[in-house]
Amino acid sequence: MAAAVGRICGARLFKNYGVATTQLLSTLGVVGGGVGALLFALEQSVQASGNEAHPPHQPWSHDGWFKSFDHASVRRGYEVYKQVCKACHSLQYIAYRNLVNCTHTEEEAKAEAAEVMVKDGPDEEGNYFERPGKLSDYFPSPYPNENAARAANNGAYPPDLSYIVLARKGGEDYIFSLLTGYHDAPAGVVLREGQNYNPYFAGGAISMAQVLFNEAAEYTDGTPATASQLAKDVATFLRWTSEPELDQRRLMTIKAIGMFTFLLAISYYIKRHKFITLKTRKLAFKPSK
Numbered sequence: 001m002a003a004a005v006g007r008i009c010g011a012r013l014f015k016n017y018g019v020a021t022t023q024l025l026s027t028l029g030v031v032g033g034g035v036g037a038l039l040f041a042l043e044q045s046v047q048a049s050g051n052e053a054h055p056p057h058q059p060w061s062h063d064g065w066f067k068s069f070d071h072a073s074v075r076r077g078y079e080v081y082k083q084v085c086k087a088c089h090s091l092q093y094i095a096y097r098n099l100v101n102c103t104h105t106e107e108e109a110k111a112e113a114a115e116v117m118v119k120d121g122p123d124e125e126g127n128y129f130e131r132p133g134k135l136s137d138y139f140p141s142p143y144p145n146e147n148a149a150r151a152a153n154n155g156a157y158p159p160d161l162s163y164i165v166l167a168r169k170g171g172e173d174y175i176f177s178l179l180t181g182y183h184d185a186p187a188g189v190v191l192r193e194g195q196n197y198n199p200y201f202a203g204g205a206i207s208m209a210q211v212l213f214n215e216a217a218e219y220t221d222g223t224p225a226t227a228s229q230l231a232k233d234v235a236t237f238l239r240w241t242s243e244p245e246l247d248q249r250r251l252m253t254i255k256a257i258g259m260f261t262f263l264l265a266i267s268y269y270i271k272r273h274k275f276i277t278l279k280t281r282k283l284a285f286k287p288s289k
């Protein structure tokens with residue numbers, strides 16, 4: 001880096017700015033390079049010190065700059081969440097209205113919301129009451145608070161899943177591997193009461209039991225509900241909950257690339273047009289007599 005900066009300076013690009021600038025840039029280069037190398041080394045050492053298995057990369061249909069979510073898969077993933085994960089995990093940043101036009105029609109989403117009871121109030125007499133959910137309601141949590149969640153799960157807290165894909169290294173690959181990676185503990189690994197062995201979980205001992213088996217959930221679209229299919233769909237769903245705006249962002253990328261390419265072409269043309277007189281002029285020296 002420093003060498004590169006030095007070379008740029010040597011190429012006299014910055015010559016007019018004097019020696020101080022050159023030194024400043026070199027220092028910046030050295031510091032920048034050093035910090036970069038340190039960050040890289042720290043990242044590598046963290047990876048090397050963990051004893052967990054690294055999740056292999058799966059060919060997700062939404063991988064790539066111009067790909068959108070597989071919405072049928074997101075919908076199936078919602079069904080898995082509803083039938084399996086919801087018993088323990090909250091999804092507090094997703095509201096029923098988010099499902100509309102993404103995985104469900106408005107009527108379907110309203111019906112989904114109406115299935116849960118939501119605490120509301122106070123009413124005119126100052127009492128709190130329960131009512132069926134509406135589109136504007138957020139997904140309800142299975143437990144009233146963290147202590148209740150821990151008490152029901154052997155002391156471990158099932159984390160909120162809304163942003164879990166962004167919160168774990170490996171993202172949806174990790175979720176898929178975690179859900180399908182349960183094994184008998186290898187010789188020498190001692191698990192405590194209520195713990196299970198999963199090589200993808202840091203430390204190997206996870207308090208969540210294996211939840212996905214073949215036919216552990218039912219799909220309304222008739223897709224065979226194998227364990228890996230369930231895991232793939234719920235991982236796709238959780239990627240969507242982490243980034244519901246992904247489709248819009250990618251659409252904007254396509255529009256922006258189209259627009260800026262056009263603008264770049266026009267700018268280039270105008271630049272040529274304006275500079276042509278300057279660039280093709282001829283300077284002649286005529287000595288006065």
Ligand code: HEC
Pocket residue numbers: 080081084085086087088089153156157158159164168175178179201205206207208209211212234
């Ligand atoms: C019976 C309750 C229960 C069910 C059902 C359940 N989980 Fe969990 N889950 C837990 C508990 C408890 C933990 C915390 C484990 C720990 O910290 O050892 C957890 C942790 C997790 C984690 C975080 C792991 C980490 O890296 O910290 C993910 C991701 C997860 N569960 C996904 C799911 C998904 C997806 C489903 C549905 C397919 C599901 N869980 C169903 C109880 C459950």
